[in-house]
Amino acid sequence: MTKQVARLYSLVVGVVVFFVAWAAVAAHPWQTAAAVDPRLAALTARRQAVQKLSAQVKQTLDRRFAAYRVALAKRNAALARLTAAAPAASAQAVSAQPAPATPAAAPSVRVVTLPPLIITKTS
Amino acid sequence: MIERHTFRAMGTTVELLVEAGGAGDALAAGEQEFERLEQVLSRFRPDSELARLNRDGAIDGSQDLLEVVELALAARERTNGRFDPTVHDALVGAGYDRTFDELQADTVAAATSCSCGGGVTVAGRRIELEPGFRIDLGGIGKGFAAERVATTLALTGPCLVSAGGDVAVRGVPTEGTWAIEVDEHLTLGLTRGGLATSGRDRRHWRRAGADQHHLIDPKTGRPAVTDLLRVTAIGRDAVEAEVLAKELFFAGSVEALERDVPAVLITADGRTLTTGGLA
Numbered sequence: 001m002t003k004q005v006a007r008l009y010s011l012v013v014g015v016v017v018f019f020v021a022w023a024a025v026a027a028h029p030w031q032t033a034a035a036v037d038p039r040l041a042a043l044t045a046r047r048q049a050v051q052k053l054s055a056q057v058k059q060t061l062d063r064r065f066a067a068y069r070v071a072l073a074k075r076n077a078a079l080a081r082l083t084a085a086a087p088a089a090s091a092q093a094v095s096a097q098p099a100p101a102t103p104a105a106a107p108s109v110r111v112v113t114l115p116p117l118i119i120t121k122t123s
Numbered sequence: 124m125i126e127r128h129t130f131r132a133m134g135t136t137v138e139l140l141v142e143a144g145g146a147g148d149a150l151a152a153g154e155q156e157f158e159r160l161e162q163v164l165s166r167f168r169p170d171s172e173l174a175r176l177n178r179d180g181a182i183d184g185s186q187d188l189l190e191v192v193e194l195a196l197a198a199r200e201r202t203n204g205r206f207d208p209t210v211h212d213a214l215v216g217a218g219y220d221r222t223f224d225e226l227q228a229d230t231v232a233a234a235t236s237c238s239c240g241g242g243v244t245v246a247g248r249r250i251e252l253e254p255g256f257r258i259d260l261g262g263i264g265k266g267f268a269a270e271r272v273a274t275t276l277a278l279t280g281p282c283l284v285s286a287g288g289d290v291a292v293r294g295v296p297t298e299g300t301w302a303i304e305v306d307e308h309l310t311l312g313l314t315r316g317g318l319a320t321s322g323r324d325r326r327h328w329r330r331a332g333a334d335q336h337h338l339i340d341p342k343t344g345r346p347a348v349t350d351l352l353r354v355t356a357i358g359r360d361a362v363e364a365e366v367l368a369k370e371l372f373f374a375g376s377v378e379a380l381e382r383d384v385p386a387v388l389i390t391a392d393g394r395t396l397t398t399g400g401l402a
Contacts, residue, residue: 068278107316107364109357109385111401114312116304117125117296118138120288120320120355 125296126150132157133165133265134223135287139272142296143280153272153284160271163187164264166211166257167222176250177211177257183248192250195263196243198366205370207341209241211257217346218330219337226328233331239341261337262369265289266319266361273361284361288320288368291361305355305387306395317361321368322353322389340373349375350391357385357399 128139128150139153163185165171176182184192195208216235219226241256252258265286273291276282281294283301292301292313300312305320323336323346340347354372358364371379371386376396379388385399 064278071279107318107357107359107385108314109316109318109401110300110312111397112300112302112310112312114298114300114302114310116302116310117140117283118285118290119304120285120290120318121136121325 128154130154130157133161133268133286134167134261135265137287138285139276139282140284140301141276141280141282142294146276146279149276149279153276156272156275157268157286160187160264160268164191164260164268166259166261173258173260176252180254181249181251184250189245189248189250191260191264191267192243192258193245194267194362195258195260196245198263198362202366202370204240204341205373206262206366207239208258208260208262209239209243209252209256210262210339210341210344211259212237213239213339213341213344214259214337216344217335217337217339218328219326219335223326223337229329229332231331234333234335234345236344238344239339262321263362263365266291266317266363266365269361270317286361288355289361289365290318292316306389309387309395309397311355311357311387311401313357316357316359317364318355318357319361319364319368320353320355321365321372322351323347324353324389338369338372347373349373351376351379351388352391353389354379355387 124144125140125142126144126146130137132154137154137157139150141149143149161171162168163172164187166173166177168174172182172185172188176184176188182188192208195206198206199208213236214220216237218230218232218234241258242253243256243258244251266289269284269286269289269291273282273284273293276284277293281296282292284291285303290301290303290313292315295301295314300314302310302312303318304310305318311318321338323338327334327336329335334346336346338347339345349372351372354368356364356368356371358367367384367386371382371384371388374382376388376390379386380396380398383398385401386397387401388396388398390396
């Protein structure tokens with residue numbers, strides 16, 4: 001009876017030792033942490049740099065657009081005042097509108113007798 | 124009140140005029156933009172994008188370089204080759220191998236001619252030159268830069284940008300027009316579009332005693348022979364005007380008058396002719 005109990009204990013201990021050993025081997029304790037792919041690291045760094053740049057550009061654009069809207073509001077207010085004060089002055093006020101950002105479709109040119117603002121030279 | 128800012132860039136004098144108070148920052152930004160574009164488009168700066176393209180024969184270009192190259196190729200198409208960006212080697216052959224300020228008035232070595240009309244392909248961001256050809260964007264770059272800076276400066280107020288003879292305007296000043304003297308006795312008022320002057324009266328030199336200038340006729344690969352001294356042309360923008368001025372200069376006075384586009388022609392014998400309703 002004692003011999004049989006001893007065998008049973010031995011068997012149980014053996015099974016436990018086997019599974020503990022299995023788990024230990026499966027954990028690959030001899031391996032170091034996986035090396036990071038340098039291309040992935042470069043891409044990550046690049047993405048972060050682009051995101052940062054994008055935020056800076058957006059911030060600059062927002063600031064400029066806000067300044068433009070303030071200037072536009074001032075000009076519109078000036079135009080409204082001039083139009084209300086004297087209809088004859090409105091034509092001049094129109095010329096003080098913000099300049100268009102892109103050139104017009106067709107050029108407009110004529111000979112004038114005004115004093116020149118600039119003198120062209122061969123480029 | 125018109126604020127004015129003058130500085131040197133792209134081998135010429137640049138003037139920025141804006142009708143607005145406190146425009147100092149905008150004017151300074153305009154000067155910086157000229158410097159930035161020169162760093163992209165100059166053939167005289169060894170580290171510019173254009174210099175690298177000419178050296179390597181191909182490049183993945185920035186948006187600015189791509190845009191100017193495509194404008195130049197479109198102009199070559201539109202003018203049937205009278206405007207051509209592949210005149211680089213012909214310019215060098217004529218002696219224009221360094222900035223105009225550094226150019227010697229004359230040398231013993233004679234000028235040579237080079238063929239133009241080389242292939243330039245643009246695919247996506249890739250620009251490739253046909254072997255044996257290099258490009259010069261001096262004939263279009265100043266107009267491009269003037270337009271670019273005018274677009275930004277217009278946020279401040281009505282403005283005029285002049286890069287040498289290439290002028291871009293946005294908006295109208297209180298006087299009602301931008302008065303630009305194009306000849307001793309002729310002033311034009313520009314309210315929309317662009318204006319450009321091209322001629323052989325300023326950038327000229329001699330090689331082995333022979334007169335040379337910077338306007339290369341792509342058909343001959345040599346400085347153009349024409350009865351015109353200088354042409355001022357008006358276009359929808361400074362780039363179009365710049366191309367048109369060169370096209371009319373190469374065409375000569377007879378054909379230029381027949382074209383009847385808004386322009387002022389100064390002939391070699393000193394006459395001032397106007398076309399396109401400018402009389």
